[in-house]
Amino acid sequence: MKRVLLVALVFALIVTPIFAGGQGEGKGKDGKIVLKLGDTQAEEHPQTQSYYFFAKRLAELTDGRVEVQVFPNSALGNHRDMLEGIKMGTLQMTKCMATDLSAYFPKIQVFGLPYMFDSTEHLLKVVDGEVGEYFNNEIFPAEDFIALAWFDAGSRSIYNKTRPIYSTADTKGLLLRVPENNIYMSSMAAFGATGTPMPMGDIYSALQTGVIDGAENAFAVYDGMKHFEVAKYFSYTQHIMTPDVIIMKRSYLESLPQDIQKAIWQAAAEMEQEERRLWVESDMKFYERLKAAGVQFNDVDKSTFQAAAKSVWENYTAIIGQDLINKVQSYK
CATH class of the missing domain: 3.40.190.170 (Bacterial extracellular solute-binding protein, family 7)
Structure with a gap:
């Protein structure tokens, strides 16, 4: 005591x-x-x-x-x-x-x-x-x-310790760390995975011990937090780009x-x-360093992820507002 x-x-x-x-x-x-x-x-x-x-x-x-x-x-x-x-x-x-x-x-x-x-x-x-x-x-x-x-803040892609991700068929059954935000969990569910919120500082040990299969983030975090040491597959899903x-x-x-x-x-x-x-x-710089460390990078069939993402848009349009969505899209 x-x-x-x-x-x-x-x-x-x-x-x-x-x-x-x-x-x-x-x-x-x-x-x-x-x-x-x-x-x-x-x-x-x-x-x-x-x-x-x-x-x-x-x-x-x-x-x-x-x-x-x-x-x-x-x-x-x-x-x-x-x-x-x-x-x-x-x-x-x-x-x-x-x-x-x-x-x-x-x-x-x-x-x-x-x-x-x-x-x-x-x-x-x-x-x-x-x-x-x-x-x-x-x-x-x-x-x-x-x-x-x-x-x-770049684009967020899925990395994991189990297998390369080429389409949503490969995300099925994976437990992936996401930020503590419903829209990220909804996105992972749409892709066939399960998103679980977790503080940034806990991800490395969770990957190392198998509590989670992977996470999703940009190069800077994947490299800076040393997640590549325990999750070697980095797939360019580039599913979310949040400032x-x-x-x-x-x-x-x-x-x-x-x-x-x-x-x-x-x-x-x-x-x-x-x-x-x-x-x-x-x-x-991060890409070259990660490649030298043995990370396996791969492109994905984004069409499967984009098709799955439609359900997320449908669920959140009423919350965000169609006018705001249209305004954002007008800058393309």
């Missing part, structure tokens, strides 16, 4: 300084504004590298008046934990998949519809245009959120001095472009 209490006390002493403070937090001992930025991705991930770029640029633009502290690799919990931290004022910035916001904004599941986007260019036109503005100006304010940047988004508490941002707000927006815009550049650059 004493040992349990001691461990709990030590954990509290470690974690409390990270999450200390409420809306009035963000001031360092030297008077600096401190912005804590949390994510689940590994240190080498291109998005993590873009955060350090942002931290450097913001310090330059504010003559050192703002310090950005980066917490990668799920140091502050999962996406849901960090979004709650944003709402509570214990965390200033986080990145999540757009669809992670669906518990607050069901319409944002438009970004999770399988085969909604046919290219990265299509996706970025959407988030950089009227649709991105619509969410930021009309939808996000309801929860006091604001999007500082939209990131390229990631940098979220901040709107009222907190607006409480900062005007010149600091301007600097944050400028640094965020530069970070957005840097992340997109790093993503493209990293994809080729």
